[in-house]
Amino acid sequence: xxxxxxxxxxxxxxxxxxxxxxxxxxxxxxxxxxxxxxxxxxxxxxxxxxxxxxxxxxxxxxxxxxxxxxxxxxxxxxxxxxxxxxxxxxxxxxxxxxxxxxxxxxxxxxxxxx
Amino acid sequence: xxxxxxxxxxxxxxxxxxxxxxxxxxxxxxxxxxxxxxxxxxxxxxxxxxxxxxxxxxxxxxxxxxxxxxxxxxxxxxxxxxxxxxxxxxxxxxxxxxxxxxxxxxxxxxxxx
Numbered sequence: 001x002x003x004x005x006x007x008x009x010x011x012x013x014x015x016x017x018x019x020x021x022x023x024x025x026x027x028x029x030x031x032x033x034x035x036x037x038x039x040x041x042x043x044x045x046x047x048x049x050x051x052x053x054x055x056x057x058x059x060x061x062x063x064x065x066x067x068x069x070x071x072x073x074x075x076x077x078x079x080x081x082x083x084x085x086x087x088x089x090x091x092x093x094x095x096x097x098x099x100x101x102x103x104x105x106x107x108x109x110x111x112x113x114x
Numbered sequence: 115x116x117x118x119x120x121x122x123x124x125x126x127x128x129x130x131x132x133x134x135x136x137x138x139x140x141x142x143x144x145x146x147x148x149x150x151x152x153x154x155x156x157x158x159x160x161x162x163x164x165x166x167x168x169x170x171x172x173x174x175x176x177x178x179x180x181x182x183x184x185x186x187x188x189x190x191x192x193x194x195x196x197x198x199x200x201x202x203x204x205x206x207x208x209x210x211x212x213x214x215x216x217x218x219x220x221x222x223x224x225x226x227x
Binding site for chain 2: 004006031033040041042043045048050055056088090092094100101102103104105106107108110
């Protein structure tokens, strides 16, 4: 089973709203990632969690706040977003220490900020 | 600083023929390479990978070739099928980088009947 699930599939929010994106995997992976993807561009890494600890923050604005409650779940809390934050937000996971580095992606959340 | 480059934004190939996608990289520290396929409004799907200790890896219709001296890799799809029409991303990482993937810009493949 190489499935990563993300909810919601679509989200429309105003610039003053607070919302959260959720990601779940049950593959026993100990690394989880948030990416942002704009149309016709490659995914851009935002955050990396390794063993539930934040390992990489790619200088992401504080209006994006990640959280890893346990080894299967990853959240992205959104607050006071800007219209330019509209994008496809992808979650991914990978094994650690296996000698392979494949990341498995979820279907994404299509976010529109109005 | 684009460390992974896919210089062909698009590729059109006839069904049944070979698709060859190319990728170049500039960082000699990269030691693991991956190809992903992406349909619109979906997440990327992992296709195949290769470690820098190898020069070829094959999985069914997909073969990846790595030329370290030229800092070049390619993905061969044989035979191409209509369902292969998608955007293909090349990605690279260093195995001590906490899993940070550097993606190329992608190549749109269209397989025609």
